[in-house]
Amino acid sequence: DVKVTQSSRYLVKRTGEKVFLECVQDMDHENMFWYRQDPGLGLRLIYFSYDVKMKEKGDIPEGYSVSREKKERFSLILESASTNQTSMYLCASSPISGGPLSYNEQFFGPGTRLTVL
């Protein structure tokens, strides 16, 4: 079974802190994604990555950055946390587009609920 793990289920940080959210997948997937989930807004894509050291902005990248130094690990960084970044953060991975699973099913981690005070 594909497994996507996230470093924390719950996290509480203070305004201005630098926050790292870690995501690891064990299925050798090329693609990895970070979303945030807010009531009434569904899932919104923050950043994604097609390969090691590659990253692309999603729909709401402002205030975030990412790092992908190894294929299995994709980190989301909040450079200076703000209260409007309080949210549920979901990581996902998928095999490469056009491959055997070319319908692009994504596999999700359990999420990190971040509260910024």
Added chain:
Amino acid sequence: GNSVTQMEGPVTLSEEAFLTINCTYTATGYPSLFWYVQYPGEGLQLLLKATKADDKGSNKGFEATYRKETTSFHLEKGSVQVSDSAVYFCALSSRNQGGKLIFGQGTELSVKP
């Protein structure tokens, strides 16, 4: 651009009732369509999928048919259970999106005993 629209929730049903959650999409080309489910306190998991027109995805008693003529992918279940209480997301993926999923806003389902 591509988009997905779901019926608004919350939807509240009694156990054994019939469920329909509407989903329509806008996309160029021939997208693949998905329903994901999120149980309380968990991440999303794939419920079912369809990759071409007239395909029917099914899983755990849920079904959805890919209707290109109406650009719809409605989720149905004949008899819901309390354990089906969750948030359901419709999503699409196109080859020109490079692996990205476009999600609807989610529909919360609450099933009462």
